[in-house]
Amino acid sequence: xxxxxxxxxxxxxxxxxxxxxxxxxxxxxxxxxxxxxxxxxxxxxxxxxxxxxxxxxxxxxxxxxxxxxxxxxxxxxxxxxxxxxxxxxxxxxxxxxxxxxxxxxxxxxxxxxxxxxxxxxxxxxxxxxxxxxxxxxxxxxxxxxxxxxxxxxxxxxxxxxxxxxxxxxxxxxxxxxxxxxxxxxxxxxxxxxxxxxxxxxxxxxxxxxxxxxxxxxxxxxxxxxxxxxxxxxxxxxxxxxxxxxxxxxxxxxxxxxxxxxxxxxxxxxxxxxxxxxxxxxxxxxxxxxxxxxxxxxxxxxxxxxxxxxxxxxxxxxxxxxxxxxxxx
Amino acid sequence: xxxxxxxxxxxxxxxxxxxxxxxxxxxxxxxxxxxxxxxxxxxxxxxxxxxxxxxxxxxxxxxxxxxxxxxxxxxxxxxxxxxxxxxxxxxxxxxxxxxxxxxxxxxxxxxxxxxxxxxxxxxxxxxxxxxxxxxxxxxxxxxxxxxxxxxxxxxxxxxxxxxxxxxxxxxxxxxxxxxxxxxxxxxxxxxxxxxxxxxxxxxxxxxxxxxxxxxxxxxxxxxxxxxxxxxxxxxxxxxxxxxxxxxxxxxxx
Amino acid sequence: xxxxxxxxxxxxxxxxxxxxxxxxxxxxxxxxxxxxxxxxxxxxxxxxxxxxxxxxxxxxxxxxxxxxxxxxxxxxxxxxxxxxxxxxxxxxxxxxxxxxxxxxxxxxxxxxxxxxxxxxxxx
Numbered sequence: 199x200x201x202x203x204x205x206x207x208x209x210x211x212x213x214x215x216x217x218x219x220x221x222x223x224x225x226x227x228x229x230x231x232x233x234x235x236x237x238x239x240x241x242x243x244x245x246x247x248x249x250x251x252x253x254x255x256x257x258x259x260x261x262x263x264x265x266x267x268x269x270x271x272x273x274x275x276x277x278x279x280x281x282x283x284x285x286x287x288x289x290x291x292x293x294x295x296x297x298x299x300x301x302x303x304x305x306x307x308x309x310x311x312x313x314x315x316x317x318x319x320x321x322x323x324x325x326x327x328x329x330x331x332x333x334x335x336x337x338x339x340x341x342x343x344x345x346x347x348x349x350x351x352x353x354x355x356x357x358x359x360x361x362x363x364x365x366x367x368x369x370x371x372x373x374x375x376x377x378x379x380x381x382x383x384x385x386x387x388x389x390x391x392x393x394x395x396x397x398x399x400x401x402x403x404x405x406x407x408x409x410x411x412x413x414x415x416x417x418x419x420x421x422x423x424x425x426x427x428x429x430x431x432x433x434x435x436x437x438x439x440x441x442x443x444x445x446x447x448x449x450x451x452x453x454x455x456x457x458x459x460x461x462x463x464x465x466x467x468x469x470x471x472x473x474x475x476x477x478x479x480x481x482x483x484x485x486x487x488x489x490x491x492x493x494x495x496x497x498x499x500x501x502x503x504x505x506x507x508x509x510x511x512x513x514x515x516x517x518x519x520x521x522x523x524x525x526x
Numbered sequence: 527x528x529x530x531x532x533x534x535x536x537x538x539x540x541x542x543x544x545x546x547x548x549x550x551x552x553x554x555x556x557x558x559x560x561x562x563x564x565x566x567x568x569x570x571x572x573x574x575x576x577x578x579x580x581x582x583x584x585x586x587x588x589x590x591x592x593x594x595x596x597x598x599x600x601x602x603x604x605x606x607x608x609x610x611x612x613x614x615x616x617x618x619x620x621x622x623x624x625x626x627x628x629x630x631x632x633x634x635x636x637x638x639x640x641x642x643x644x645x646x647x648x649x650x651x652x653x654x655x656x657x658x659x660x661x662x663x664x665x666x667x668x669x670x671x672x673x674x675x676x677x678x679x680x681x682x683x684x685x686x687x688x689x690x691x692x693x694x695x696x697x698x699x700x701x702x703x704x705x706x707x708x709x710x711x712x713x714x715x716x717x718x719x720x721x722x723x724x725x726x727x728x729x730x731x732x733x734x735x736x737x738x739x740x741x742x743x744x745x746x747x748x749x750x751x752x753x754x755x756x757x758x759x760x761x762x763x764x765x766x767x768x769x770x771x772x773x774x775x776x777x778x779x
Numbered sequence: 780x781x782x783x784x785x786x787x788x789x790x791x792x793x794x795x796x797x798x799x800x801x802x803x804x805x806x807x808x809x810x811x812x813x814x815x816x817x818x819x820x821x822x823x824x825x826x827x828x829x830x831x832x833x834x835x836x837x838x839x840x841x842x843x844x845x846x847x848x849x850x851x852x853x854x855x856x857x858x859x860x861x862x863x864x865x866x867x868x869x870x871x872x873x874x875x876x877x878x879x880x881x882x883x884x885x886x887x888x889x890x891x892x893x894x895x896x897x898x899x900x901x902x
Contacts, residue, residue, distance in 0.1 A: 239865040250686045265555035270784035272551050273762075276769040276779040277594040278578045285571040288554050289564050293842055296560040300826050309560075309828065334779075337886050366825075373846070387778060394773045474780050495782055499556060502790050506855070507558025509682065510618050511673025513829040514559075514806060522858045523810040524826045553787050559806070561827050561838035568841045614789065671834065729816050765785050 206422065213424050218243045228438035230431055235361035238304035238526060246430050250360050251305050252293065252321070253432065259300035259316045263496050265291040266297070266333040268340060274314065276334065282378045289378065294370045297456025301362040301365045303524050317501055326409045328490030335398035338388055339406050343448055349374050350444045359431035361525055382451070389455035396457070404460045412485075413475040414441040422480070445472040480525060531703030532644055533588055534606070534711055538701065538751055539635070540580035541607035544597055545759070546628055548766060549571030552615050565664060569625070572657045579654070584645045598770045602760050608750040610693040612759045619682035620674060620690065626665035627694040627727065631657045634722045635713075643711040666730060673734035684736055686726055691739040695720070695746040809835035810860050812853040821853050832856075834835050 275281035356367035550570035557563025581593035639651035812821035829835035
């Protein structure tokens with residue numbers, strides 16, 4: 199659902215100091231400048247590989263961890279239509295995780311190494327999945343707005359330079375357009391329904407508003423920049439630009455249902471830029487560092503899944519077969 | 527045609543499909559391998575779809591309530607599923623063994639129903655046969671690989687098979703209308719289904735190195751078809767209906 | 780652990796001890812090819828992790844054929860698929876220039892018309 203291009207300060211420093219073979223680097227950068235994609239077997243700068251792995255892996259983790267808050271409601275979906283759609287959607291998230299782990303594998307990190315790094319906390323996933331899905335309305339809001347935000351991010355990233363990631367994202371965007379539609383459908387049913395339905399929807403919007411603003415990462419003025427990541431088409435748009443695009447597309451679709459956002463300062467200014475109150479970037483940092491309402495549970499459940507599934511994977515293993523990095 | 531007999535058949539098939547689909551969907555997102563997570567969940571979804579189709583026949587042909595009402599607004603005692611499908615998902619070995627035992631019975635049942643004199647059911651059976659065939663292919667491969675895998679996996683599979691066996695035989699609990707269903711060529715009956723099922727699964731289990739448990743008639747878990755359920759169905763239904771019950775009955779979701 | 784997820788409350792967390800995915804439990808990968816229509820070519824769509832070809836097919840079905848039309852899937856072990864090195868992409872470089880292989884290269888209408896004009900050919 200989400201591939202963060204935000205650099206840590208250490209990464210940003212290394213990005214600017216690592217020395218690469220100038221001739222190869224020039225050819226590599228010229229290829230990207232021509233609009234061509236990079237394929238797995240190509241020469242690539244060490245930092246390009248590293249940042250892509252980090253980003254794709256984080257995106258993959260976000261998919262499989264993101265399957266958890268929504269999976270919560272599969273057994274409680276209120277009718278056949280919703281139950282079937284929700285199972286299909288959560289399956290898609292798992293499938294997207296599979297596609298993304300595969301893309302990252304082509305860069306030389308195995309799925310198991312990535313899983314281990316998720317479980318040990320070494321690699322991150324999107325903050326938004328560290329918040330609970332309290333009621334059925336959360337499923338509607340996640341389906342519509344979290345997926346909506348993810349599509350903004352993914353559509354932009356699909357224009358990036360790494361072939362396998364772009365291919366995975368194209369398929370993911372196509373499938374997520376279904377998520378968005380079913381999420382909108384769900385939101386509309388609640389908004390046009392009973393008093394109780396409207397109340398749980400409003401409550402869910404109130405709770406998801408800030409995590410949604412956090413979704414695209416800190417404001418540009420606070421983020422570590424890397425001209426190189428832009429030049430290499432790993433990062434394609436700034437956090438603020440993506441956030442603005444998201445607000446532009448989705449705020450009116452909530453307001454038209456006579457549902458409000460919990461922020462009196464949310465408005466579009468004359469330059470077409472959305473303004474909003476400070477969404478508490480300290481909270482964002484706390485949650486990223488493990489102190490969100492559901493961090494512990496998400497990791498515990500993933501640990502359980504890996505542990506409980508280990509005997510299955512071992513039984514399926516064929517020790518005479520040697521793993522080889524997939525082609526594409 | 528004997529409507530009571532057909533309705534009874536449709537309802538138990540629909541309830542079986544709904545409850546096992548609901549149970550197996552609990553694995554979504556926490557399966558042992560990503561690819562398998564997806565496949566197992568997708569099959570669960572198919573089952574829920576079959577339930578919907580069967581309830582819809584009850585609604586459209588026999589004037590019963592609509593599919594959502596039948597699934598989400600009935601009392602526990604009105605459910606006719608076998609107790610086997612109500613059991614919690616347990617560990618993956620139990621879920622795979624149940625999937626294997628249940629889906630083989632489903633495939634044969636639907637295969638028999640393609641010839642049913644009750645057209646709506648014959649049509650549905652022809653339509654979903656491919657889906658269930660895939661479920662059985664999946665089950666066969668996993669039963670084989672896990673039973674022939676490691677010492678641990680082998681022991682798990684045998685012990686789950688032993689545990690599941692007499693509950694699985696409860697699938698074939700006879701209904702009130704076995705005679706009518708057979709004489710009117712609607713469905714050849716549970717006894718015939720059980721015979722074919724045993725013939726089909728025995729060699730597969732043996733080839734996987736598993737010992738087929740001895741059947742003791744007194745141990746077979748019956749009751750589900752008459753509305754007597756295990757301790758697990760009521761909490762399952764309470765959870766399934768939680769959202770529906772949280773608001774006025776006319777709310778649309 | 781008490782969770783909002785009823786499924787999580789049913790899980791037996793005693794099982795999750797260290798949560799490490801042992802690195803030896805790595806299944807091999809299979810390249811997957813998808814045919815969406817009879818008469819069309821099978822096209823590479825991605826990979827699956829699996830231990831046998833049968834399992835690879837069974838798992839590829841849900842990952843790569845759960846939407847739209849499919850007539851068949853192929854799988855091949857990643858290690859059985861061979862490719863050129865991308866450094867050798869230059870062996871293909873001049874191919875597009877070899878226009879004599881293209882039907883559009885052969886344009887004779889002008890020549891025929893000139894011939895007809897020259898020799899007053901009518902039909």
